[in-house]
Amino acid sequence: MQINRVLSRSHLENKSWPYSVLGTAGALVCGVLIAKLGIVGLGVCIAAPIGIGLVTGILMSPRFGLLVYLQYSFLVNILARFLPVSAPFGLVVDGLLALILLSLLFNGRRLNWSKLKNPVFFLVGTWFMYNVLELANPEAPYKPAWFFHVRAFSMHWFFVSIIVLVTPIKRSDILLVLRTWLIWSVFAAIWAFKQQYLGLTQSELEWLNSAGGKTHLLFGHLRSWSYYTDASQFGAEMAGLALICLIFFFEEDKWIVRLGYLGLALVYFWGYAVSGTRSALFVFIAGYGFYLLLKRDFTKIAIGLSVAIPVLLMLLYTDIGNQNYQVYRIRTALKPLEDPSFLVRLENQAKLANYLRYLPFGAGIGTAADAGARFSPGHFAAQIPPDSWYVELWIETGVVGVYLYVAMLLSIVGVGVYRIWHLNDPWLSKIMGMFIAEFVGIAVMGYSNPVLGQFPTSTMLYLTSLAFTTCNRWDTAPTKPA
Template sequence: MAQPAFLLNKNTGLPQFWLYTFMGGLYTIMVGYLVSKMGASGAILAVLAPVVIALVVFVLLDPRVGMLLYVQLSFTVGFTRFVQIDIPVGLLIDGLLALTLLSLFVNGQRMEWRRLRSLTFALITIWFVYTVIELINPEAPYRPAWFFHVRAFSLHWFLVACIILVTPLSRKDIRFFVNSWLIWSLLAALWAFKQQYLGLSPAEVVWLNSGFNARTHMLFGQLRCFSFYSDAAQFGAEMAGVTLVALIRVFEEKKLVTKVVYACLTLIYFWGYAISGTRSALFVLVAGFAFYLVLKRDLLKLMIGSAMAVPLLLLLMYTSIGSSNYQVQRMRSALTPMNDPSFILRLQNQEKLKGYLKDLPFGAGIGTSTDMGARFSPWHWAAQTPPDSWYVELWIETGRVGVALYILMLMGFAGIGVYRVWQLKDPWLIKIMYGFLAEFVGIALMGYSNPVLGQFPTSSVIFISTMLVATCNRWDTAPSIDGSVTEETASLKLDRYEAI
């Protein structure tokens, strides 16, 4: 008797029923084993396993999926404080980027490999190679610690650069990235409002009471909100950055309804920044907005922006208006750093570091300071002096040669970005790239006082946005006959720009 059609393989005629039964049986045995060995954790793992397998397949089929998953995963790092299981999210991100890189080769025929022949990729490659050479730094007290810090220093940026540059991304992918960033930031701001006005969850109280978190997040009886990010500094930097992006959209959008939406988002994000108590994040707004006005090359808007910003800064610097409000007072103290004991202590620590690093042009080795230094080489001088700055951390671990290369790379990215953006014709693309570039400059400046450039999710946003800006001309569109620009218009790819 013939097998029913739905049980037969079209090509071979073999019964699929037994294959499905066999696979189902194996899965049931696996679930039982995991639950018996790991309990509830095993049950969760069994449920997630098919999802993970499906995602791996999707990433291998299309590297764009890996890149967009990377963005979402970067925003979930701080959620680990809400679960009892120790989830190595950082290693998961490493694995995802490696899998996405593999997908580039699997789909190599449709990748745009010629984009690697660019100044942008050359800059990030020089920095990456330098950090790899740091592995043999003779001053390093514990070489395996190199792996933990090189990821934030250069590895992730290098991998993201490879993926973004060669993957045939579309304008829809850029829009998805921007919308993901705005939505995650909105959720983060709302969660911070819950912390500020309704209170902390039990898991957050446990986190606050562990280590030095209470010392840095409870100042004069006031909570520095951290939302679901790693800490208040990271949350404040991200809120300041996304405030700047939303504010730029207020200026750039033409429709009144869209302007109102972005104005509301600007206020929400700004108050999220304010309740974080992160003083240095103010410079993301100040420097980023000033850079945006320069990008505009519009004298009238430059004058309007200055007329709005300068009086506000003068009020904060030379008056006591609003000092009864804790958030306002924190912002005011950022503009008078020499009256801040913590800033003076930072300067004293930097003077101490000068003595150690005087004869170490290549630093003490990657992984010797901050958390990894305290974990693997706590006796070493690099682990005993807090850097309190991204650039000071780079200085300690890669020396004056390394920090000089890094700053030159950042300046190169900014210069290439300005050149690219000034060549654009498409209004939609211009306003997106204005936001990316202004936020990058603001965050880069803030790196002097906080290590946010090496922390999720800010690092992921910066890594992606800098590469998008560097190649933004590939999405530029030609004006139509009536002078308007539409997404359907063919992209202009000018060969004379490809060298950058």
């Protein structure tokens, strides 16, 4: 018996020696990195095993990869804002999506590839192919700039559509996505309140004094942006979440739950208010109006109108609340022709119309906005700020591209409405109705701000659009999940 124990221990030691060698080598490498790079080296030593674990997990499970992509889409702006290093954090998203696609191939035998025979895949795929053809646009002065904008225009949406359609996603994952969205957004709202009422960090002050002050410090009032790219995107996100929680408030049965969602709606609404993003008001107007029409419930439509119309009339025809700057900013959204910045946008669009008259396919992807200013600053398309998602698409993909993109959005909404109207499960119908209402609200707001192509707004639009257009895959008997 003693001999067997000795032999067994010897066998285990023989099998475990590679791990001892790897552990010792890892410790030595970490020691060198910390000695050479200091705190950066320590960060690398901590991040490396986490990264290896995440890569392994993603390759083993595309569903796990999709959840990592979701979390990182909220984290990417925080890293870019607060880490004392300059790194292409946005490109990590491309790496994640590529890794998940590789995971799909590794796990291909147990996945149902026939799920790609879906209208939304063909809609997004057609738009992506048009973007690929834009590589041949002779007007584009610098072809590599195409990559920097095609990611937000179509490539990420196309990749996510493949992943979501093929991956076996559970009903519980829908709740996980929703809760992730709500929780990250609460943190974002709290940080915006801190900016507004307690002050800014040193890095935020430096950004405000360099690039952000022109748009985020108006008439002595700060437009809070939390840790998002700018106040416009933050305001859009807050308005979208306030809309979702407001719908929850009206749809839930238990009053304690309804009051909880009402509290969240107020937090998000004030987050929208301190952002000073006037156009985000249309997320409420378009989103909630669409939701009422989707429900086809005349009682709720009447209740909704009885609440919305007096508020709009108050904003339009009174000065109530003007002593509060946030309320004043919201009111000006309903009077665009009295807004100098809106009139400047109309002048810019008139100039663009003259330039693009004979360019039905646009000036080429990557010629406007940030990529245009970086790679072809002398080009006409880079001289005029688009100030709108659709204007940016118009400049870079032409009137043909804008028509194709809008047709895709309308078709996605149409497919979603059809799917939702044929659901049996009232809980699923409610969740998908909120998703599509927020999608419509953000799409309408895209006329005034380029929020549809920014993290995490873009990620949520991709995921929710794939959810409500394929919601029949989760439909069950009309019972609420535990």
